[in-house]
Amino acid sequence: MHDSFRSAFPALQRLHKGEPLIYLDGPGGTQVPEAVIKACSDYYRTSNANTHGQFITAQETDHILDDTRLACSEFLGAAGPHTISFGQNMTTINFSLSRAMARTWQPGDEVLITQLDHEANRGPWLALREQGIVVREVRLLPEGRLDYEDLQSKLSDRTRLLAMGYSSNFMGTINDVALARKLTHQVGAWLLLDAVHYAPHYPLNVQAIDCDFLLCSAYKFYGPHIGVLYARPGLLDRLPLDRLRTAPQEAPYSIETGTLNHSALAGVGATLDFLASYGEGQNRREQLVSAMDRIQQHEAGLFAHLYHGLEAIPGCTIVGTGLDEAQRAPTLALRIANQHPTEICRILGEANIMAWDGHFYALRAAEVLGLRAVGGVTRLGISAYTTQEEIDRVLDVIHRIATGHKIEA
Numbered sequence: 455m456h457d458s459f460r461s462a463f464p465a466l467q468r469l470h471k472g473e474p475l476i477y478l479d480g481p482g483g484t485q486v487p488e489a490v491i492k493a494c495s496d497y498y499r500t501s502n503a504n505t506h507g508q509f510i511t512a513q514e515t516d517h518i519l520d521d522t523r524l525a526c527s528e529f530l531g532a533a534g535p536h537t538i539s540f541g542q543n544m545t546t547i548n549f550s551l552s553r554a555m556a557r558t559w560q561p562g563d564e565v566l567i568t569q570l571d572h573e574a575n576r577g578p579w580l581a582l583r584e585q586g587i588v589v590r591e592v593r594l595l596p597e598g599r600l601d602y603e604d605l606q607s608k609l610s611d612r613t614r615l616l617a618m619g620y621s622s623n624f625m626g627t628i629n630d631v632a633l634a635r636k637l638t639h640q641v642g643a644w645l646l647l648d649a650v651h652y653a654p655h656y657p658l659n660v661q662a663i664d665c666d667f668l669l670c671s672a673y674k675f676y677g678p679h680i681g682v683l684y685a686r687p688g689l690l691d692r693l694p695l696d697r698l699r700t701a702p703q704e705a706p707y708s709i710e711t712g713t714l715n716h717s718a719l720a721g722v723g724a725t726l727d728f729l730a731s732y733g734e735g736q737n738r739r740e741q742l743v744s745a746m747d748r749i750q751q752h753e754a755g756l757f758a759h760l761y762h763g764l765e766a767i768p769g770c771t772i773v774g775t776g777l778d779e780a781q782r783a784p785t786l787a788l789r790i791a792n793q794h795p796t797e798i799c800r801i802l803g804e805a806n807i808m809a810w811d812g813h814f815y816a817l818r819a820a821e822v823l824g825l826r827a828v829g830g831v832t833r834l835g836i837s838a839y840t841t842q843e844e845i846d847r848v849l850d851v852i853h854r855i856a857t858g859h860k861i862e863a
């Protein structure tokens with residue numbers, strides 16, 4: 455799978471200072487295969503129109519959007535395209551949902567969020583405090599996982615919703631979604647999952663998880679900048695969403711304000727076809743699951759290599775050492791003694807290694823772990839196109855940073 459997978463990405467062929475680039479910035483957004491770039495530009499070449507017209511380009515646009523909805527429902531293991539809505543990004547969709555849900559809630563109703571989550575799954579709920587909604591947060595333990603006893607103690611029959619990440623974009627932690635579902639069912643609360651960081655690394659099955667809402671973002675799984683929402687059949691129809699009177703009232707369209715980004719959506723469909731082509735099976739769902747299984751296995755091997763390599767470097771600390779490998783996506787947060795993350799990333803950048811420094815909007819996690827005031831962390835994220843040689847190069851450069859040796863360009 456791997457050589458042909460990598461060669462599909464034009465960005466992996468480009469050179470800087472005569473050398474290839476190493477992309478460990480996947481948690482901030484992945485690179486895009488040629489087939490996806492082509493689908494986006496082909497849309498403008500041949501099919502550019504608004505929807506629901508009596509002419510060929512409008513009909514082609516309808517067809518593209520329908521197929522992308524179907525492909526996303528297959529990617530997420532949903533019951534069908536009527537459960538999938540699109541938006542500008544995950545954050546925008548979540549704000550729309552929170553505003554609409556609050557219209558159906560009473561002052562004193564509660565929402566539970568977590569200290570580990572990205573602000574995109576905190577801010578929209580925290581904003582509801584102005585309307586008298588009580589927002590409580592689940593503690594993040596120093597070892598890097600959520601405190602599930604705290605979670606249980608903060609759920610009650612006043613809880614309307616638990617808004618939780620599936621996996622942390624800060625340090626990879628995979629949360630116990632099955633337990634969250636069991637506990638929310640006991641009190642009759644909805645479960646909304648932010649799967650933005652999970653979706654690029656694992657097969658998803660919203661029906662097996664039995665969540666009420668799940669959000670992800672295609673630009674984190676090799677696609678264009680589009681937010682994707684799964685809503686359990688029947689739920690979106692009940693929400694009083696911001697909506698023009700001319701817009702459809704029913705799911706999945708009721709949350710889609712204005713004209714969608716058709717070209718990017720053509721690209722999302724092409725992304726899922728591209729991923730499916732790396733899997734086996736009788737249909738696109740089976741192929742997507744098989745491809746994501748392969749990606750997971752490939753990334754897990756590289757992650758173990760990176761993790762153990764970093765552990766052996768003096769002065770390096772991986773944040774959240776209480777997690778074993780099965781409890782984290784292939785993303786880690788690193789501190790190097792006496793070095794500021796921005797400076798580490800600058801040196802990595804000089805060596806053609808792309809990695810992010812800071813808190814990546816998981817601001818609360820950085821705060822409670824005492825890392826905000828010291829510049830956050832250096833985040834290293836493995837993607838499906840990452841290679842063993844790249845990890846070896848990264849380990850070599852980090853070893854030199856940690857031990858004060860000169861970096862060879």
Ligand SMILES: Cc1ncc(COP(=O)(O)O)c(C=O)c1O
Nearest residue numbers: 543544545572574623650651671
């Ligand atoms: C875990 C997580 N949730 C939410 C978001 C926000 O997604 P979007 O950029 O689509 O609004 C991000 C983006 O980095 C993320 O990593």
